[in-house]
Amino acid sequence: MARYWLVKSEPSTFSFQDLLDSPRKRTRWEGIRNYTVRNFMRDQMAVGDEVLFYHSSSEPSGVAGIARVSAAAIPDPTQFDRRSEGYDPKSKREAPAWLAVELEAVRALPRFVSLAEIKGHRALSKMLLVQRGQRLSIQPVTSEEWRVVLGLGGIDPRK
DNA sequence: GCCAACGTTGGC
DNA sequence: GCCAACGTTGGC
Numbered sequence: 279m280a281r282y283w284l285v286k287s288e289p290s291t292f293s294f295q296d297l298l299d300s301p302r303k304r305t306r307w308e309g310i311r312n313y314t315v316r317n318f319m320r321d322q323m324a325v326g327d328e329v330l331f332y333h334s335s336s337e338p339s340g341v342a343g344i345a346r347v348s349a350a351a352i353p354d355p356t357q358f359d360r361r362s363e364g365y366d367p368k369s370k371r372e373a374p375a376w377l378a379v380e381l382e383a384v385r386a387l388p389r390f391v392s393l394a395e396i397k398g399h400r401a402l403s404k405m406l407l408v409q410r411g412q413r414l415s416i417q418p419v420t421s422e423e424w425r426v427v428l429g430l431g432g433i434d435p436r437k
Numbered sequence: 438g439c440c441a442a443c444g445t446t447g448g449c
Numbered sequence: 450g451c452c453a454a455c456g457t458t459g460g461c
Contacts, residue, residue, distance in 0.1 A: 312444075410441090410442075411442040411443060412442090412443095413442075
């Protein structure tokens with residue numbers, strides 16, 4: 279069964295529009311250097327999982343669009359690239375430390391769903407996004423939270 | 438720019 | 450294996 283996720287991105291670095299503008303509307307979600315998130319990618323994220331694309335450190339922050347996992351985790355190539363910010367000299371090709379999935383844009387939300395709106399919505403009070411100290415750049419979302427966010431975003435989640 | 442919260446690193 | 454120091458995230 280497909281899972282639901284939220285991925286964070288600073289739009290000044292890579293926005294939902296950038297994903298829409300990417301070749302085949304896809305991009306490799308590389309540069310993740312957190313073990314919890316790596317384990318999500320390794321153990322749980324599968325092709326077809328649905329993703330809320332969240333703009334962080336932004337004015338306003340919030341969910342801009344929806345995407346899907348278009349390829350399962352592979353070794354993140356940036357960990358082996360000396361010129362990359364993600365270069366990890368301790369990671370070996372025979373035992374890669376870091377993984378990356380591929381994301382494909384599905385559609386922009388007709389209505390941007392701001393962080394303030396999420397915080398103000400009772401049914402979303404348990405979202406990891408709004409928990410104190412919670413900073414994971416990929417986090418699981420429940421089917422109920424998915425439905426509510428899409429509703430706020432102007433999409434009938436039953437399609 | 439501040440700062441809380443948390444993850445990671447490295448000395449011992 | 451402990452834990453202090455440091456780095457990062459991200460809202461405000």
